[in-house]
Amino acid sequence: MTTVTLAGAEADPRRWLKAFASQEALLAIAVIGLAIAVGLYNPRFLAARNLSDVLLGNAYIAVAAVGMTMVIISGNIDISVGALIGVLATISGTLAVNGAPIVVAWLAALVAGILVMALQGIIIAYLRIPAIVVTLGMLSILKGGLISVTGGKWITDLPDSFHLADIELFGVLPFPVVLMILVTILAALWMRYSASGRAVYAVGGNAEAARLCGISQPRTIVMVFALHGMFAGAAALLYATQLRVIQSTVPPNLELTIITASVVGGVSILGGTGTVVGSTLAAVLIAEIASALVFIDVSPYWIRAVQGVLILVTVIADILRRRRMAGA
């Protein structure tokens, strides 16, 4: 983003205004504001149990959106991630029911995720095929492959120790929520302060300038996709271990929900800008809205319409902000 100008404007009071108007701040205000508004309508919404359930049930979306945000910042897109999460959940669950050590079952999801995504990254970066085409192909392969191999049969009888999402650290902190926060903070720090993290922004913002600075564009893209695969693996584990059965099908529209979280989180669909803090806050907001709709007696079908409004508002705001910056 604009770290240079921010650093130079140390004494400028408008800096505070700018920070206040950032996408992350707006999302944080929306998350809190919505909670209060729905809480006034139905105080049960604010019960600790409900707030924790909202986070717990949707942490996997935020974790996957961290990887998606990196991919979009690098100037790419991935529409295969929902199908991949379904496949990774099935791989992990199949290993677990067939007696593989639980740690192996968990690691398999991460490793397979990294391999599939790195392969896509290589095709995109070195063969120069647009990401949307490559990942659309992968989406079909994964979707078709999964149903052919499993025949749609569910995985049941999962061992108790497999259920990563049930772990409560120190007896109170649900693991999925801890992982979501940890992944977001680490990814945010990496993207902001490390050379390889900054390279992601450089490649997506201005590929030619990045090349002149000595950044290898293909290598950066493969790295981003590999990381994205790892986050998809982690998301798949949370997704698979939340319930006692694994459906062995591709979760419907999951990739759209993940991309929505990234976009509403403030990532520019043109690449080059955005943060993972924003995408995690957006994932929380979307989950909160879904729960809120039930609390205020509205069909959850409206979640799609509301998500659509959020996307349009965010993208329009992004473009207006860019114009103002270009005009200033």
Next chain:
Amino acid sequence: MKLGLAAAFLGATLLAGTASAADKRWDGADDLPVNPLACSAGEANAAPTAKPYDGGRPTNAADKAGKPITLVDVPKLIGIGYFNATSKGMQDAAKALGNVTVKTDGPTEAKIDEQIKFIDNYITSGVDGILFAANDPVAIAPVLKKALSKGIHVVGYDANATPDAREWFVNQAEFNGIAKAMIDSMAKEAGEDKSFAIVTSTFTTPNQARWIAEMWAYAQKCHPKLKWLETVEAQEDNNLSFNQATTLINKHGDKLAGLFGMTSVATPASAEAVTKAKLCGKVAVVGLATPNAMKPYVNADCVKSVVLWNPVDLGYAATYVMRAVVDGSLKPGATSVDAGKLGKLNVVNGSEILLGSPFIFTKQNIKDFDF
């Protein structure tokens, strides 16, 4: 951004207002005619409207009344628990009858073109009768008609073909039967005057909408004090079903005494939500589901009744129906057929045999099923 939220909420609130005004049918129900069953099991149900026989007839079938016959069973696919169970029922029936040999053979994937090839091969090699569960009601019709034209008897079960392509179809459950079993179980487990909510796939999914319509009609008639809170949609999505059930629990708190799962996805997910909320025994979960997905919850005493049909009985009944057709004791126009240990089964819808009341899986019997 905030404006967008406000607008969405305004729209949402308006919609909520209009939805509660339309209370003729419960949310998620369709508006087709309903036919609730009698309240107690003993009472006779209204006779179904007589519909003339609309099944097909074999040409020049050999008269094998009372003589040994060889049957082939071609289910949607083989090697899965559900059709292993129907196949076991057929073997049980063959043993009980003594003059029937039945063999199950079919594709390893639920593919209609494969299934057609299997049936075609058995027509060529020669059998007295074919039992089938169709992967596609229309696409399977020509090969079944071919079998009829060669004098082979054809009886379907589980998944129907167009009526004129087979003689009889053993129907595992009617909508009003499922509805009665669901509502009766809920009234028994949650309490006659308690409140419950429903997790369904979508308001427009045909089977679920039909069941909810029949449940509403039956509850009005037989359990009018049950309080219907709301129906939420969760598509056929495991995690969404879990989140929706959890939200219902958090929203209604102590008021919620029961949850209905209307799909085989929603029921285990609702049971999981109740388990995670540590409300087993306080919130009853009743629903349609397959036994394997429900075993953890039934064995943990969190779920008492899983409503479905018994596939072993389904295969058993199909074999008895076939024997009766060959023997000439089940003819077009008949109103019932004798099905061994299952007793007399009624003819419905012209050429269908109704298996009977739905089967309820409980802690005592669920271990005997693997599908």
